[in-house]
Amino acid sequence: MGSVRLRARVRTRRRRHRPRPPDLDRHRPGRRRASDPVPGRVGGVTRRPIWVHPPRAPLDAVVRPPGSKSLTNRALFLAALADGTSRLEGALAAEDTRLAVEALRTLGVRVEADWPTVTVHGQGGRLGPASDTVYVGTAGTVARFLVALAAVGPHAVRFDGSARMRERPMAGLVDALVALGGRVACEATFGALPLRAGGIEMPPSGGTVVLEDPPSSQFVSALLLAGLRLEGPLRIEIRGDLPARPYVDLTCAVIEAFGGRAQAVGPAAFSAEPARLAPRTYAVEPDASAASYLLAAAAIYGGVVEVPGVGRASLQGDARFAEILEAMGARVHRTETSTRVEGTGRLRGIDCSLADMPDVALTLAVVALHAEGPTTIRDVGVLRHHESDRIAAAATELRKFGALVTEGPDSLRIEPPAALPGTTVPVDTYADHRMAMAFSLAGDVLVRDPACVEKTYPGFFEDLASLGMVEVP
Structure with a gap:
């Protein structure tokens, strides 16, 4: 397995949070497993837009993604x-x-x-x-x-x-x-x-x-x-x-x-x-690409998310995404069979090659919105040939949040905004499951055509609901 080349930028400051509207303050996540009953269950993914927002409290969850x-x-x-x-x-x-x-x-x-x-x-x-x-x-x-x-x-x-x-x-x-x-x-x-x-x-x-x-x-x-x-x-x-x-x-x-x-x-x-x-x-192991969204949520919003079944012994290359979060400032603990990420409130931009794990590039692009300093994602030209042209699609959606994005043939450079927008941002998914899941972590968003997650993670929005992040309009 090839190496992940990382060049972390060291300048940090506290991540800015805009105030949360009080009428959103309904889900207070406790330590709940994804298999437990979920209040306001999303159930069988709807094609209606789904409202996803930051959690109201630090995360504390154990979530096992579906099989790879x-x-x-x-x-x-x-x-x-x-x-x-x-x-x-x-x-x-x-x-x-x-x-x-x-x-x-x-x-x-x-x-x-x-x-x-x-x-x-x-x-x-x-x-x-x-x-x-x-x-x-x-x-x-x-x-x-x-x-x-x-x-x-x-x-x-x-x-x-x-x-x-x-x-x-x-x-x-x-x-x-x-x-x-x-x-x-x-x-x-x-x-x-x-x-x-x-x-x-x-x-x-x-x-x-x-x-x-x-x-x-x-x-x-x-x-x-x-x-x-x-x-x-x-x-x-x-x-x-x-x-x-x-x-x-x-x-x-x-x-x-x-x-x-x-x-x-x-x-x-x-x-x-x-x-x-x-x-x-x-x-079949749990899906490491699916795990990237859950672990990224902890890195972005604070608290702890643990993913059982995906650890150092995993066969999947995307299990190493936690190393990138660690290089950006999150605390990571991995065993042979599990990964736990704890957000620290500070994330720094990074310059890295994702040649070996391009499927987590969109997750990293959204994490970059919440980091201090620019992030450059390299060697991901393969993303242009998936369910969407993911490089072009990501660049378009990131700009909705005020990011400055430079798009290369096989790369993205993302300069995050000083603060995220103060209103709900409509997110287009391009009928691409990874666009839908990654941009659900971006902030206060309205995810259009959420049903595209049926391709690989039908229970994704239910799992986000268990973290207190989902409303159905």
Whole structure:
């Protein structure tokens, strides 16, 4: 796992708080777990705007986020390839994982979902024939991973997705699959959905493929999964930068957990070998990206938030977000299996590379609104190819709070305002779950289209309500 490069700015002063309107003073958080009953429960995320405001008292909470989306979907696909029945425990029940389950069912895999437990009846490496077009929505893991698996298999499968997913890049992955001997035919635009994958008589023999500046680590992970279905070993060489490298390490770890073999073979190369995967019971960790919002709330507003299940032993790269909060001035205590953040009332700007954990960049951008001095977030060009162009979207929303924002091709520089606005700020989410969750922490905000959090964290606003931060107009 790569290092997080931090250059903290040392000038500090007390963070300014504007007075809170007295009519908001209704939720006084005690020490409550997210599973406890919540007054004014938000329940099944509404599409009506949701009013989120700073807590009225210092936080004191233990909140366990839902299961990791990245781990859930990887485990689902590997369980489908295994020879026998696997059981996933703690799996995430959200839009992306439901899309994965439905995609597997379309490919003929029997899946029984009693969330958060999912039982998958693996088919010993077989997928298909498909009963219909596999619809992937906006789920990049579903699109890229299953296209790669289908491309080297005997059954031709048609894939399609949302309008935004049709825009997200897949050309480099298609090139690599074809170079290996797989079959992919794009219907409209090369390297984009809709497409057909697979329909070859014999699995490719393996070999070496080269990815030039892949726009997403999912390309590498997809090829590693495809490598399990080849006749011989696969080597993947990276030329240029690899964004979000820890997600590839995560893929290797889950492959190994199911009895396969995939590993890094140098700083810029990975390998996978054909394998007969073994079924197993797999416990899914809580989502470290989701945890970033909860921990950031403590850093911004004071008090303590503890997240069990995400600690030093986590497989997820985003578990290291707490190190950034610590460098900015928060107090952090980590065990092997938990992380606790305590706000100190002072945060300082920071200059850091988030090449290894771009999914927490929006969280950091909002924390930067509450820090003293500028914050620069570097090496996050991959954010331009997600559910929204997150760099452009973040810059637009940060300016609503009075921040001076400089947008680079792969960076953001944020100079916080002297004081946050004295009125409620409407926040646009761009149909992007991470925009909605990150900007819910910005201050007194009205979050438009909050239902987009269903993609990865359906209970997000309920958990914020347990912290005394949510009102439904």
